[in-house]
Amino acid sequence: MNINPNNDFGENFRLPGPPNFNFPPNMGQPPGFGPPPNMGQPPGFGPPPNMGRPPGFGPPPNIGQPPGFGPPPNMGQPPAGQMPMSAPPSFSPAMPAWHGGSNGIQRCLFRNTFIWTTSGRSFWFFPTVIGREFIAGFRWSSRSGWRFSTIMRENILAFECFR
Secondary structure, three states: OOOOOOOOOOOOOOOOOOOOOOOOOOOOOOOOOOOOOOOOOOOOOOOOOOOOOOOOOOOOOOOOOOOOOOOOOOOOOOOOOOOOOOOOOOOOOOOOOOOOOOOOHHHHOOOEEEEEEOOOOEEEEEEEEEOOOEEEEEEEEOOOEEEEEEEEHHHEEEEEEEO
8 A cells, every 4th residue: 555645545646757758869859849950940931032022012013103093995884883974854754655664774774764663753863783673873863963773673664765
C-alpha cells in the first residue's frame, strides 16, 4: 500500500522521475515543432521576391484620367432606370378605340407613354424595364415630377407612346 496516495483510492499517479524522450544528439526541439532549419520566412508571408506592388492596390500603371460619368457617347437608348430629363407633353391624349392591354408596349421603352388603367386612371409613364408581369419606370406627377413606379401589365387597359 502507498504511504502518500494522491487520490481517494490509495493509488499514486506520480511519475518516477523526469520523462526521457531520447532525442537524437544536436536536436534542440522535439520533431514537428518550429520551422525546418535553414529556412527564411515561412511560406505565404510577404510579397514574392522581385515583385513591385501587390495586385489590386492602386491604379494600374500607365493609365490616363478615370472615365467620365454618365452614359458612353453614341449610345442609342438611356440605360434602364434612367429618369427622363424633361416633363412629358402637356396634353392628355384621347383613349384609342382599340384596347389591346399591354401587348406591344415594348416599342414604348424609353419613350413618354400615356397609360389608361382598368381602374379608370390615366397618367404619363416613362417605361425603362418591361417584364412578363410588370413594367417599371417613372410615373409623372404634376406635384413632384418623375417618380419611380411599377405597373402590373394586367392593369393596363390601353397605352400610347410619343417621341
